[in-house]
Amino acid sequence: MTLIADEFAGEAWRVILLQDYNTRLVTLSAMALGASCGLVGAFMMLRKRALLGDAAAHAALPGLCLAFFVGVAGGLVEKSTPLLLLGAFVSAALGALFVVVISGRTRLKEDTLLGVVLSVFFGVGVALLGVAQQLPGAQASGLESFIYGKVASMVLQDAVWIGGACGLVCLACTLLYKEFTLLCFDPAFARGQGLNVRWLDASLMALVVLVTCVGLQAVGLILIVALLVIPPAAARFWTDRLAPLLFISAALGAISAAMGAMISALLPKAPSGAVIVLCAAGFFCLSMLLGPARGLLARWRERRAFVRSVRQEHLLRAVFEWHEAAGGDAPHAAPLDALRSARRWSRGGLAAAIRQAVGSGFAVHLSGGRIGLTPEGLTKARELVRRHRLWEAYLIHHADIDPTHVDRPADELEHVLGPEMTARLSAALFGGEGTQPVPPSPHALPGPHVDGGPNRGGL
Amino acid sequence: MLNWHTDGWIIVTGVLCAVACALPGAFLVLRKQSMMGDAISHSVLPGIAGAFFLSGSRAGPAVFLGAAGAGVLTAYLTEWIRGKGRVDEGAAMGVVFTSLFALGLVMMVSAADKVDLDPSCVLYGALELTPLDTVSILGWRVPRAAAILACVAVGNAALTVLMFKELRIASFDPALSSLMRINPRVVHYAIMTSVAVTTVAAFESVGNVLVVAMLIVPAATASLLVSRLSAMLWVSVGLAALSAVLGHAGAVFLPRLAGFASTGTAGSMAAAAGLLFVAGLLLSPSQGLLPRAARRLWLRLSLRCDDLLAELARLDEQGVRHVPLSRLAHEHSGALGRFAMARLRVSGFVRRSADGVSLSTTGVQRAALILRAHRLWESYLVQELASRPDHVHGQAHVLEHITDKEMRDRLASAVAAAQHDPHGKQIPTEPDATR
Numbered sequence: 001m002t003l004i005a006d007e008f009a010g011e012a013w014r015v016i017l018l019q020d021y022n023t024r025l026v027t028l029s030a031m032a033l034g035a036s037c038g039l040v041g042a043f044m045m046l047r048k049r050a051l052l053g054d055a056a057a058h059a060a061l062p063g064l065c066l067a068f069f070v071g072v073a074g075g076l077v078e079k080s081t082p083l084l085l086l087g088a089f090v091s092a093a094l095g096a097l098f099v100v101v102i103s104g105r106t107r108l109k110e111d112t113l114l115g116v117v118l119s120v121f122f123g124v125g126v127a128l129l130g131v132a133q134q135l136p137g138a139q140a141s142g143l144e145s146f147i148y149g150k151v152a153s154m155v156l157q158d159a160v161w162i163g164g165a166c167g168l169v170c171l172a173c174t175l176l177y178k179e180f181t182l183l184c185f186d187p188a189f190a191r192g193q194g195l196n197v198r199w200l201d202a203s204l205m206a207l208v209v210l211v212t213c214v215g216l217q218a219v220g221l222i223l224i225v226a227l228l229v230i231p232p233a234a235a236r237f238w239t240d241r242l243a244p245l246l247f248i249s250a251a252l253g254a255i256s257a258a259m260g261a262m263i264s265a266l267l268p269k270a271p272s273g274a275v276i277v278l279c280a281a282g283f284f285c286l287s288m289l290l291g292p293a294r295g296l297l298a299r300w301r302e303r304r305a306f307v308r309s310v311r312q313e314h315l316l317r318a319v320f321e322w323h324e325a326a327g328g329d330a331p332h333a334a335p336l337d338a339l340r341s342a343r344r345w346s347r348g349g350l351a352a353a354i355r356q357a358v359g360s361g362f363a364v365h366l367s368g369g370r371i372g373l374t375p376e377g378l379t380k381a382r383e384l385v386r387r388h389r390l391w392e393a394y395l396i397h398h399a400d401i402d403p404t405h406v407d408r409p410a411d412e413l414e415h416v417l418g419p420e421m422t423a424r425l426s427a428a429l430f431g432g433e434g435t436q437p438v439p440p441s442p443h444a445l446p447g448p449h450v451d452g453g454p455n456r457g458g459l
Numbered sequence: 460m461l462n463w464h465t466d467g468w469i470i471v472t473g474v475l476c477a478v479a480c481a482l483p484g485a486f487l488v489l490r491k492q493s494m495m496g497d498a499i500s501h502s503v504l505p506g507i508a509g510a511f512f513l514s515g516s517r518a519g520p521a522v523f524l525g526a527a528g529a530g531v532l533t534a535y536l537t538e539w540i541r542g543k544g545r546v547d548e549g550a551a552m553g554v555v556f557t558s559l560f561a562l563g564l565v566m567m568v569s570a571a572d573k574v575d576l577d578p579s580c581v582l583y584g585a586l587e588l589t590p591l592d593t594v595s596i597l598g599w600r601v602p603r604a605a606a607i608l609a610c611v612a613v614g615n616a617a618l619t620v621l622m623f624k625e626l627r628i629a630s631f632d633p634a635l636s637s638l639m640r641i642n643p644r645v646v647h648y649a650i651m652t653s654v655a656v657t658t659v660a661a662f663e664s665v666g667n668v669l670v671v672a673m674l675i676v677p678a679a680t681a682s683l684l685v686s687r688l689s690a691m692l693w694v695s696v697g698l699a700a701l702s703a704v705l706g707h708a709g710a711v712f713l714p715r716l717a718g719f720a721s722t723g724t725a726g727s728m729a730a731a732a733g734l735l736f737v738a739g740l741l742l743s744p745s746q747g748l749l750p751r752a753a754r755r756l757w758l759r760l761s762l763r764c765d766d767l768l769a770e771l772a773r774l775d776e777q778g779v780r781h782v783p784l785s786r787l788a789h790e791h792s793g794a795l796g797r798f799a800m801a802r803l804r805v806s807g808f809v810r811r812s813a814d815g816v817s818l819s820t821t822g823v824q825r826a827a828l829i830l831r832a833h834r835l836w837e838s839y840l841v842q843e844l845a846s847r848p849d850h851v852h853g854q855a856h857v858l859e860h861i862t863d864k865e866m867r868d869r870l871a872s873a874v875a876a877a878q879h880d881p882h883g884k885q886i887p888t889e890p891d892a893t894r
Contacts, residue, residue, distance in 0.1 A: 045547060045550050048547055048549065049549070050547060050549040050550035050553050051494055051549045051550075051552065051553055054494075054497070054553065058668060102740070105748065106683060106740065106743075106746045106747075106748075107682065107683070107746055108679055108682065108683065109491050109493075111491055111492070111493045111494045111549075112488050112491075112493040112675060112679045112682075113679075114493065114494055114497075115493035115494055115496060115497055115671055115674075115675035115676075115679075116493075116675055116676050116679050116733070116736055118497060118668070118671060119497075119668055119669060119671040119672030119675060119676060119729055119732075119733075120672055120676060120729055120730065120732065120733030120736065121733075122668045122669070122672075122726075122729065123668070123669050123672050123725070123726045123727070123728065123729020123730045123732070123733065124726065124729070124730045124733065125726070126666070126668075126669070126723055126725065126726030126729070127709075127710065127722045127723055127726030127727040127729075127730055128722075128726075129722075129723075129726070130710075130714075130721075130722030130723040130726060131714050131717075131719045131722045134719050134720055222501060222557055222560050222561075223557065223560075223561060225553060225557055226553070226554075226557030226558065226561065228553075229550055229553030229554055229557065230553070230554050230557065230558070232550070233544075233546050233547075233550045233551070233553070233554050236544075236546065237544065269568065269569070270565060270568065270569075271564050271565060271568050273561070273564075274560075274561035274562075274564040274565045274568075275561075275565070276561075277557055277558060277560075277561035278558065278561050278562060278565065280558075281554070281557075281558035281561070284554055284558075288540070288543075288544050294544060294545055296543060296544070
């Protein structure tokens, strides 16, 4: 048992260190393919044409078959990769071009055109394939492998093609970086800058079609689509900037391709293209969860921080307003019972708010179960109450809302009113520079009327 | 040539498949979710493989349940990734269906020792083999695929008829449907389930990519031809059935012309649907490229006729009664100009003489209207809109073609019945007034 495990571990090391010629060839070319797909895929995603690669990949089939017919008619018995690739490139480009040219000319939407091109071209291809397979040498030419992909049976010639296409894609993306950026983010501005948007679109599409055709036989038809779509979508969770997005997308493509190729070298039964895609899908899940720019975790934390700050601000305002209504001396403080009935707290919300406020030095526990404000807490509370009441006053005077109805809307807005907005509100209401003290509340405050609390204006 | 038993069943199965697909497909096209058909047709794979693992059978209700589950899961995951991750819908769909397809491939390959789950059958389908696998229904030997597809077609038709109001409102106006207590999400997932079930029923006969052809292409063609939903549904069903029949004929006969045996029917069904689509795209009266190009050309021709008449009238004002064609170099240029001149002569507005062309009586009247519109606009632009006199010719030149009598009268009253335009040329009077 251990012998088998050891043998497997040894095998794994040989694969990871790329000691076999075949593994080295396959892994490196898969990486090149993954990187170039990630690169052009990112531009395509930003251009909102992520699925154009899908249509192009399917549209390659009829050209492939026709090229095969031409090869047979021309007396070529051996598989002629350049001829097949040329056929695939031409028909895939025709398919993509059809989508782009026809969209906007009829009421058909781009997604419908993609579906039409994809399925009709593929149907024509399948019909031609049915005829092509009756020819001698059809099996040997590996037409089938263009659909499923045979990473493991890659030869040096395929690797050279992939390497060449990858180099071309990298070169084009470097030279046309500025133009492609404009094309993706603001095509109208690009046109205004004197760029030929049509040619740029066409060259971006040509790059997509190129990597698609070259990659078809490495990872197969659907799975080349995955490499064009998944790494850019995953990279989007990590950054909001273009250059890092391109790097991350290319890197994720390369890493998933390498991992997939290695895994399928170790487990010969697993279909290599599918394993590569599953690796990419794994990276997508990780990115969606952990990505700092848009990931679920990052957004959950952001949200939680906001909820906590809102809760703490509610507490500070409740203490301030109770004290203000009660008319007591310093220090500003309020009994716990009064705070509890001041607003509808979520379960444990008041305790959590107090814990937070005490922890951040805005509030302190006083004797008799009262919560008091520290000097910092008082400053912050005064600012909050001011914002709240300015907004209330604004709603009453400028939106004609009844004073009894303004508390709730102001309650929601007080947390997001910035200093500039506060100053403008203050200027609009009082004409002053924003140095006004806290204005009085336009409606009755809850605090002092609670049983046992002191009465406003009493004694 | 054709064997009526075999080919008859192939055509019947193809037609049933096409009809079953066309109904949910029409709603995919309308709701801008065409690529969802592609996505679901790929991502039912793990559902089928999973159902096979659990039930051990390649057909039967478990496979349909698995496929429907996978289809709904695709729609749900796409929606979730788009919403939570703020990913573009196309990209979200691409992520989901390629991943699920890859998962399904791995599952199928690892099951391949035990069963004949053949991935290539999934891609291409084998419509030709359907008559070989029969079941007995009421003593009839009916191909299994045909029986299943008939059930699905009837089910889809029933769904469309029973939920027609809901489907229509939720597809065209989701906000209104929420107000009317029709949950658009329920409708969305009902369509997705129907697409998934249809896909898996059609899988064995036409393969997964060609299901997309049957879902999307007839509906796309129909939406080019008609504008009402019910008409679109009927037309898509008809076109789908037609492409099935044409497809089989093409598969059997076309390769023979080049000396080959027949090819797959499924692929040529998609090709036939594509041909019908291209025909619709080119020829549809309202949307087609050719009728629209012809309308545009006709418009340009009438504009050019107007220009020729106006130019002849201007020269006439300068005392040039018979105009040599060389003086009309600008208006008479190109095929369009020559054709416009021929049209004017045929309709009797212009006469040809030895030393050039001249306006006939009707031509003079018609040209006067154009000049009147032109000069009224120039006056109006200068007097009322304070345009500069040397800037108004171009605008008036555009507007003169679309100015009818009512507009001319209103312009005339707006410029207080001015006699001359800003360049000092006389404004012709309205012919009805002179009569």
